[in-house]
Amino acid sequence: MKKLLMLLAALPLVASAATQKVVTLGGDITEIVYRLGAQSQLVGRDTTSTWPAEVSTLPDVGYVRQLNTEGILSLRPDLVLAGSQAQPSVVLQKVAENHVRVVNVPGDNSLAAIDKKVAVVADALGKNAEGEQLRQTLKAQIAALPTSPVNKRLLFLLSHGGMGTMVAGQQTAADAAIRAAGLQNAMQGFAHYRGLSQEGIIASQPDLIVISADGVKSMGGEENLWKLPGLAQTPAGRNKQVMIIDDMALLGFSVRTPQALLDLRKKAEQLP
Numbered sequence: 001m002k003k004l005l006m007l008l009a010a011l012p013l014v015a016s017a018a019t020q021k022v023v024t025l026g027g028d029i030t031e032i033v034y035r036l037g038a039q040s041q042l043v044g045r046d047t048t049s050t051w052p053a054e055v056s057t058l059p060d061v062g063y064v065r066q067l068n069t070e071g072i073l074s075l076r077p078d079l080v081l082a083g084s085q086a087q088p089s090v091v092l093q094k095v096a097e098n099h100v101r102v103v104n105v106p107g108d109n110s111l112a113a114i115d116k117k118v119a120v121v122a123d124a125l126g127k128n129a130e131g132e133q134l135r136q137t138l139k140a141q142i143a144a145l146p147t148s149p150v151n152k153r154l155l156f157l158l159s160h161g162g163m164g165t166m167v168a169g170q171q172t173a174a175d176a177a178i179r180a181a182g183l184q185n186a187m188q189g190f191a192h193y194r195g196l197s198q199e200g201i202i203a204s205q206p207d208l209i210v211i212s213a214d215g216v217k218s219m220g221g222e223e224n225l226w227k228l229p230g231l232a233q234t235p236a237g238r239n240k241q242v243m244i245i246d247d248m249a250l251l252g253f254s255v256r257t258p259q260a261l262l263d264l265r266k267k268a269e270q271l272p
Contacts, residue, residue, distance in 0.1 A: 019041070020041060020077075020078035020079050020125075021041060021043045021075070021076065021077045021078050021079070022038070022041045022042050022043065022077060022078070022079045022080075022081060022125070023042070023043060023044040023045065023061060023072055023075055023077040023079070023080045023081070024042065024044075024045045024046065024049060024080075024081045024083075025045075025046045025061070025064050025067065025080065025081065025082045025083055025086040026046060026048060026049070026064055026081075026082070026083025026084070026085060026086060026105070027046070027048040027049045027050060027051065027064075027248040027252055027254070028083055028107065028117065028248065028252035028253065028254035029049075029081045029082075029083045029105055029117070029121060029254075030042075030045050030046075030049035030051075030055060031049075031051055031248070031252070031254045031255050031256060032117060032118055032121045032122075032134075032254060032255055033081070033121060033125070034052060034055070035134055035255045036118075036121065036122055036125060036127045036130045036131060036134060037127070037130060038125045038127055039054075039055075041125070042055075042058055043058070043059070043075045043076075043077055044058055044059045044060070044061050044072070044075040044077065045058050045059075045060065045061070046060065046061055046062060046063065046064040046067070046086075047060055047062060047063045047064065048063070048064050048248065050248065051246070051248060051249070051256070059075060061075070064083065064085050064086050064087070065085060065086075065087045066087070067086060067087065067088070067091045067092075068091060069091050069094040069095055069098075072091070072095050072100075073095060073098055073100070077100055078100065078101060079100070079101045079102075079103065079124060079125075080092070080095055080100055080101070080102045080103070081103050081105055081121060081124060082102060082103065082104050082105060083105050083107060084104075084105065084106060084107040084108070086104075092104070101124075103120065103121075103124040105117050105120045105121060106120065107253065108253075109172070109173045109175075109176035109177075109251075109253055110176060110180075110253065111142050111180055111253065111257070111258075113253050114138055114142070114253055114254060114255070114257060114258075115135055115138065115139065117253075117254065118131055118134055118135050118138065118255070119131060119135065122134070122135075134255070138255065138258060141258035141259070142258050145180075145181075145258060145261060145262060145265075146182060146262075146265060147182055148182060149182050149183075149184075150181075150182050150183055150265065150268050150269060151184070152183055152184065152207045152208060152268040152269075152271055153183075153184045153185075153186040153204065153205060153206045153207050153208075154178050154183050154184065154185060154186055154206060154207070154208045154209075154210050154264075154268065155167060155185075155186040155187060155201070155204055155206035155208070155209050155210065155234075155236065156168040156172075156174035156175075156178065156185070156187075156210045156211070157196070157209060157210070157211045157215060157225075157228075158174075158193055158211075158212075158215065159211065159212075159215035159216075159218050159219055160214070160215070160218055164195055164196065165195075165196045165215075165219075165228060166193040166194060166195055166196060167187050167193065167194055167195075167196055167200065167201075167204075168185065168187060168193055169185075169187050169188075169189075169190040169191050169192055169193065169194055170185070170188070170190065170191045170192075171191040171192055172191075172192060172193060173251035173252075173253070174210070174250075174251060176253075177250050177251055177253075177257075177260075177261060177264070178210075178264075180261055181261045181262075181264045181265040181268070182265060183264070183265065183268050186204035186205065186206035186207075187200070187204055188204075196228065196229070197229070197230075198229035198230035199230070200230075201228070201229065201230035201231055201233075201234060202230040202233050202234065204234070205234050205235060206234050206235065206236045207235045207236055207241060207268070207271050208236050208241045208242070208243060208267065208268060208271060209225065209231070209236045209237075209241065209242040209243070210242075210243050210245060210250075210264070211225065211242065211243075211244060211245070212244070212245055212246070212247035213244050213245070213246065213247075214247070215247075216244055222242065222244075225242060226240065239271075239272060241271055243264065243267045245260065245264070246260070250264065
């Protein structure tokens with residue numbers, strides 16, 4: 001009888017968790033919500049949330065690093081799942097002050113972060129069983145990734161409209177992804193992103209260029225990629241070796257990252 005009463009007492013909590021209105025801040029978080037089967041609870045998302053395609057039908061509250069309180073509160077959410085890049089923090093504080101539950105999902109540029117993200121999101125949504133199943137699936141995918149080094153140098157280019165092309169150094173998601181795939185970042189000796197220079201490109205001698213589909217689009221097409229200063233004087237430029245990626249899949253360190261890393265490694269292994 002006591003167990004039955006406890007079960008009945010818990011039912012309202014389960015129901016409320018299953019019907020709460022959710023806003024996600026971070027493409028990596030949104031992808032986890034979908035993989036947990038909780039997408040029907042979503043009422044809004046940030047600009048970096050672009051997968052799966054159907055997420056584009058949801059209201060966009062703005063870029064994850066430039067949020068505003070009004071945009072989030074206008075959707076009347078019960079829960080906001082905020083990724084590690086959600087800024088400014090004062091916005092999240094004001095949202096919480098308006099009686100909205102804000103859950104900060106920890107994360108960094110590592111494969112270990114994926115499991116932590118899934119666990120926190122699943123718990124916040126009341127999807128613990130689904131979360132455990134997803135965690136085990138992802139752990140198996142990560143464990144199956146090849147770890148032996150491949151002697152190929154990759155150059156990650158960041159290009160957005162209105163800004164010059166930049167290259168990824170250390171302490172970036174791109175560097176972490178390249179290393180997780182057992183490959184070498186062609187750019188060494190500096191942290192974060194740096195403006196592209198002809199001398200730096202030639203010295204780096206990359207075997208493969210990695211760039212997002214949006215990056216290629218901002219350049220006006222792949223043909224313009226090979227016009228970048230110094231690129232023609234590298235193995236990648238001479239052999240026209242480029243991999244166009246979904247940046248959230250590869251760099252988001254979320255549910256699609258293990259497969260994206262495997263695809264990156266396979267591409268590198270096929271290089272001449």
